[in-house]
Amino acid sequence: MVTINVNGARREVQAPGDTPLLYVLRNDLLLTGPQFGCGLAQCGACSVLIDGKEVRSCITALSDVGTDQEITTLEGLPGRWAKQKGLSQEEAKNTLHPVQHAWIEEQTPQCGFCQNGMMIKATELLESNSNPTPEQIKAAYTTSGISPILCRCGTYKAVMESVQRAAAIMAKGR
Amino acid sequence: MATRSTNSIDVFGATLTRRQFVKTSGILAVGVSVVGTSPLRGDTPKGTVAKNSLDPSLASSWLEIHPNGTVTIRTGKNDFGQGSVYTAYRQIVAEELSVPFEAITTVVTGSTDQTPDGGGSFGFLNDGTPNLRKVAAYTYQALLDLAATKLGVPKDKLTVKDGVASGGGKDISYGDLIKGQQLSLTIPVKGDLTNIIGLTVDGNPPMKPVSEYTVIGKSFPSSAIREKVSAKANWATDVRLPGMLHGRIVHPKTLGSTLISAGKLDKVKFPSAQVIVKQNLVGVVAPTEWEAIQAAQQVAAETKWTDWKGLPGTAKLYQYLKKESDWTSTPVMKSGATKGDTAAALASAKKKLSATYQLSYMKHAPIGPTMAIGDVQADGMVHIHTHNQNPQELRGEIAKMLGTTIDKVVVHIYPGPGHYGRSNGGNAGAEDEAVILSQAVGKPVRVQWMRADDIQWSTQSPASFSDVELAVDDQGKLAAFQIDHYMPAMQDDRLVGAVLAGLPTTPAPDVRGDFVTSTVNNISDEWLYAQAPNVIERGHGTFQVGQKASPIAVGLRDHSMRTPVQFQQNYPRELAISEAAVLAGADAIQFRIDNLKEERAIGVLKTVRESSGWDVRPSPKPGVATTGKEPVRGRGVSLMLRDGTYWACVCHIAVTPDTGVIKVEKCTFAVDPGVIINPTHLKRHVEGGAMMGISMALLEEVTIDESGVTQDDWNSYPILTMADIPEIKVELIPNPKVGKYGGGSEAANALAAPAIAAAFYDATGKAIRRLPMKPAYVLEALKA
Ligand code: FES
Ligand code: FES
Numbered sequence: 025m026v027t028i029n030v031n032g033a034r035r036e037v038q039a040p041g042d043t044p045l046l047y048v049l050r051n052d053l054l055l056t057g058p059q060f061g062c063g064l065a066q067c068g069a070c071s072v073l074i075d076g077k078e079v080r081s082c083i084t085a086l087s088d089v090g091t092d093q094e095i096t097t098l099e100g101l102p103g104r105w106a107k108q109k110g111l112s113q114e115e116a117k118n119t120l121h122p123v124q125h126a127w128i129e130e131q132t133p134q135c136g137f138c139q140n141g142m143m144i145k146a147t148e149l150l151e152s153n154s155n156p157t158p159e160q161i162k163a164a165y166t167t168s169g170i171s172p173i174l175c176r177c178g179t180y181k182a183v184m185e186s187v188q189r190a191a192a193i194m195a196k197g198r
Numbered sequence: 199m200a201t202r203s204t205n206s207i208d209v210f211g212a213t214l215t216r217r218q219f220v221k222t223s224g225i226l227a228v229g230v231s232v233v234g235t236s237p238l239r240g241d242t243p244k245g246t247v248a249k250n251s252l253d254p255s256l257a258s259s260w261l262e263i264h265p266n267g268t269v270t271i272r273t274g275k276n277d278f279g280q281g282s283v284y285t286a287y288r289q290i291v292a293e294e295l296s297v298p299f300e301a302i303t304t305v306v307t308g309s310t311d312q313t314p315d316g317g318g319s320f321g322f323l324n325d326g327t328p329n330l331r332k333v334a335a336y337t338y339q340a341l342l343d344l345a346a347t348k349l350g351v352p353k354d355k356l357t358v359k360d361g362v363a364s365g366g367g368k369d370i371s372y373g374d375l376i377k378g379q380q381l382s383l384t385i386p387v388k389g390d391l392t393n394i395i396g397l398t399v400d401g402n403p404p405m406k407p408v409s410e411y412t413v414i415g416k417s418f419p420s421s422a423i424r425e426k427v428s429a430k431a432n433w434a435t436d437v438r439l440p441g442m443l444h445g446r447i448v449h450p451k452t453l454g455s456t457l458i459s460a461g462k463l464d465k466v467k468f469p470s471a472q473v474i475v476k477q478n479l480v481g482v483v484a485p486t487e488w489e490a491i492q493a494a495q496q497v498a499a500e501t502k503w504t505d506w507k508g509l510p511g512t513a514k515l516y517q518y519l520k521k522e523s524d525w526t527s528t529p530v531m532k533s534g535a536t537k538g539d540t541a542a543a544l545a546s547a548k549k550k551l552s553a554t555y556q557l558s559y560m561k562h563a564p565i566g567p568t569m570a571i572g573d574v575q576a577d578g579m580v581h582i583h584t585h586n587q588n589p590q591e592l593r594g595e596i597a598k599m600l601g602t603t604i605d606k607v608v609v610h611i612y613p614g615p616g617h618y619g620r621s622n623g624g625n626a627g628a629e630d631e632a633v634i635l636s637q638a639v640g641k642p643v644r645v646q647w648m649r650a651d652d653i654q655w656s657t658q659s660p661a662s663f664s665d666v667e668l669a670v671d672d673q674g675k676l677a678a679f680q681i682d683h684y685m686p687a688m689q690d691d692r693l694v695g696a697v698l699a700g701l702p703t704t705p706a707p708d709v710r711g712d713f714v715t716s717t718v719n720n721i722s723d724e725w726l727y728a729q730a731p732n733v734i735e736r737g738h739g740t741f742q743v744g745q746k747a748s749p750i751a752v753g754l755r756d757h758s759m760r761t762p763v764q765f766q767q768n769y770p771r772e773l774a775i776s777e778a779a780v781l782a783g784a785d786a787i788q789f790r791i792d793n794l795k796e797e798r799a800i801g802v803l804k805t806v807r808e809s810s811g812w813d814v815r816p817s818p819k820p821g822v823a824t825t826g827k828e829p830v831r832g833r834g835v836s837l838m839l840r841d842g843t844y845w846a847c848v849c850h851i852a853v854t855p856d857t858g859v860i861k862v863e864k865c866t867f868a869v870d871p872g873v874i875i876n877p878t879h880l881k882r883h884v885e886g887g888a889m890m891g892i893s894m895a896l897l898e899e900v901t902i903d904e905s906g907v908t909q910d911d912w913n914s915y916p917i918l919t920m921a922d923i924p925e926i927k928v929e930l931i932p933n934p935k936v937g938k939y940g941g942g943s944e945a946a947n948a949l950a951a952p953a954i955a956a957a958f959y960d961a962t963g964k965a966i967r968r969l970p971m972k973p974a975y976v977l978e979a980l981k982a
Contacts, residue, residue, distance in 0.1 A: 043488045056436040057429040062649040066912040098429040127427040134886050135279030135616035136426035138565045165920040172919035176565045177279050178889025180920040
């Protein structure tokens with residue numbers, strides 16, 4: 025039995041320690057925001073935040089996640105924002121993260137299968153840089169992590185516009 | 199108590215029946231009746247379609263209007279990322295019914311037990327008449343008839359706004375019209391439920407004139423996007439059934455290997471796993487996904503296969519295609535554009551060009567590999583849970599594989615990664631394997647291909663080449679154009695698991711296939727340069743490479759991928775037209791305009807010229823360079839007509855001669871689809887397609903050795919990343935006088951390649967006639 029800290033809650037899991045976190049999240053905890061894309065740390069479909077850093081859950085063994093580390097999945101983005109903004113439980117339930125709002129306003133996804141990674145990366149970026157330039161956005165999605173975050177449907181321009189919109193929403197503190 | 203009634207009236211060939219009066223709610227269900235032959239595929243046993251299906255021979259629901267005025271629509275087409283079923287389809291139906299967009303509260307897609315029509319998920323707008331539009335138009339007429347009777351006002355004196363019919367000083371809402379009754383509208387339908395096209399709504403109900411549109415043309419958001427972004431979507435990958443096992447496939451070592459012996463499972467390490475072998479299909483199942491993955495790896499390492507070498511390898515591929523492929527067994531196709539005496543014109547011309555253009559094998563490369571859950575139940579029912587472009591065709595194929603009837607098969611559809619045409623003939627790879635494994639273990643099995651399976655065992659877009667001969671006259675106009683397109687068959691709809699397991703499946707592409715599965719290479723790039731006096735276009739087809747030689751009949755299996763066939767034909771044509779402009783000493787856009795007649799084609803070119811900042815002059819650009827560390831720059835153009843939409847594209851590129859690296863710096867599109875349904879979504883489709891098109895043009899080539907595909911991940915089969923995207927501009931040209939809406943999305947993929955290649959010539963003075971324009975091939979072109 026391993027205890028991990030996911031989206032602000034402590035969760036007990038039975039899986040063997042060498043199980044990639046991706047399968048623990050998806051199959052044991054039914055947190056299906058992260059997706060299986062390659063299993064090789066080459067695409068970003070499986071991304072989650074661990075202590076605020078974008079990490080590939082497909083190559084992160086369960087046993088490598090510390091009990092005190094904070095995992096945030098796509099499902100946990102609203103709660104993460106609510107906590108950062110000190111929103112009440114009631115408000116938190118009805119909110120989305122500004123990144124998610126921006127993604128809806130910009131109608132960003134095509135098939136959407138890669139967009140988990142796109143939104144996780146945006147969150148990581150905007151928490152450290154509240155107003156990134158286009159070049160900084162490109163760098164975040166290509167050179168900042170273990171591999172570029174890939175989108176086969178070609179939504180890169182929409183993602184760039186959405187990151188900028190999310191930055192604007194966050195600046196307003198919504 | 200319900201009261202029976204035999205009331206029925208004719209509505210433009212449809213039949214409106216009031217079946218009964220009911221006390222409480224009410225419904226107007228629009229069903230179908232069949233004209234012509236049986237809608238079920240000829241060689242599928244024709245049992246009655248059971249409860250699990252909306253029986254196409256009986257009235258059933260395409261569309262329901264409820265007493266509160268809300269509407270449910272159903273379509274066998276299923277969303278692959280364009281969102282058209284959640285945006286354009288709702289807009290089209292709302293428009294024809296004269297209800298607000300928001301009144302359409304539910305869109306049911308794909309699942310074979312919940313949708314009526316089938317057909318592949320492509321061509322969503324299909325020259326402006328998708329089935330649902332006609333269904334809505336029939337329904338509108340029926341509602342007018344009901345309102346006329348109810349209000350005692352003649353039908354032609356009624357108007358409808360926001361779902362309320364009014365006339366003669368009286369009005370009634372749709373909801374009130376149908377309240378307390380069960381009405382059924384039976385409309386004529388024809389076609390084959392389980393083939394690539396599916397059923398088509400027949401007849402010609404009056405349609406709303408474009409001038410009266412109020413819903414079409416507005417950028418409504420897609421309801422699917424909110425669900426996906428907020429982690430509320432139920433993806434195919436999320437489905438978990440009770441007792442379900444996880445499965446992985448140990449695919450053969452080569453595309454022609456047969457099984458010698460399956461590896462023995464290490465029962466100590468993997469106590470709950472099982473190996474399943476059916477001829478050459480080896481599968482491993484286990485209760486947890488991680489155990490299944492590890493056990494499959496262990497079994498794979500110990501499984502023995504025969505060796506096979508039967509492919510030409512990438513280096514010899516074009517030589518093989520040219521010299522060794524059989525181009526004579528398949529009839530040569532000619533296009534309707536044939537005119538004049540091209541041979542004579544070429545023989546007598548002074549300025550002429552003869553060139554060959556090559557396209558690579560390319561992967562659909564979905565961001566998530568194919569997956570499906572098969573659930574073969576004890577009572578003979580078979581359920582498949584997946585993401586698929588043609589669930590009804592899959593249903594027919596699975597029935598055939600199992601030797602059962604299609605009423606025993608239900609395909610349940612969920613969102614998933616786009617795969618760009620790979621499953622429009624019913625399968626993407628994992629579906630049948632999941633069913634075979636489920637049948638073997640008597641439990642639901644979820645088969646998920648790993649990345650390497652998806653690159654090495656899926657179908658691909660075939661390599662091809664085209665020979666062009668053209669001439670320009672002294673006035674600088676196109677005098678003769680001859681093009682011969684050569685391409686292996688592009689639509690292998692066989693279930694690969696069934697092939698490996700030795701189970702029945704649809705035949706491999708052959709000379710005698712139906713219109714999609716034959717080796718025939720039709721001309722699908724519509725000829726546009728109508729002023730040219732001498733034109734000949736021919737399509738030559740052949741068998742898939744290695745398929746006949748493969749002991750397991752696999753080899754390189756091909757399948758349509760975004761703008762299929764037309765991509766392979768438009769690239770050589772448009773690049774050749776740019777080269778003809780060079781020969782004529784003319785500007786590439788002006789040369790096109792001077793050889794066109796169609797105003798819409800000229801319109802997109804003028805718009806793209808203006809918007810892209812095109813400098814009018816002949817190519818190459820003065821001061822070209824073929825060596826050096828400094829990038830040289832150029833621009834090129836391309837033009838296409840697809841599904842009623844005119845497209846033009848300009849790419850501005852930078853080439854670094856010493857490295858052979860091409861960077862697209864700016865990409866400008868002009869698009870005239872006639873009526874624009876949803877500008878925001880169309881723009882997003884074009885942007886996405888443009889990026890995928892640049893990726894294909896610059897990077898994508900399936901590499902093969904003599905045994906199979908040598909790539910197995912995103913490093914070996916790279917696609918465009920955000921770092922490499924150009925500035926992109928999309929000009930949408932609303933053209934309502936066209937009176938219908940053309941297709942969007944996939945066509946955008948095709949435009950970049952010929953524009954980039956023409957820009958390369960502009961920048962360097964060297965022709966590049968091979969895709970992809972990756973550094974190695976660029977350096978070759980520069981040295982030539
Ligand atoms: S699935 Fe983890 S990076 Fe691709
Ligand atoms: S939206 Fe389809 S892969 Fe990115």
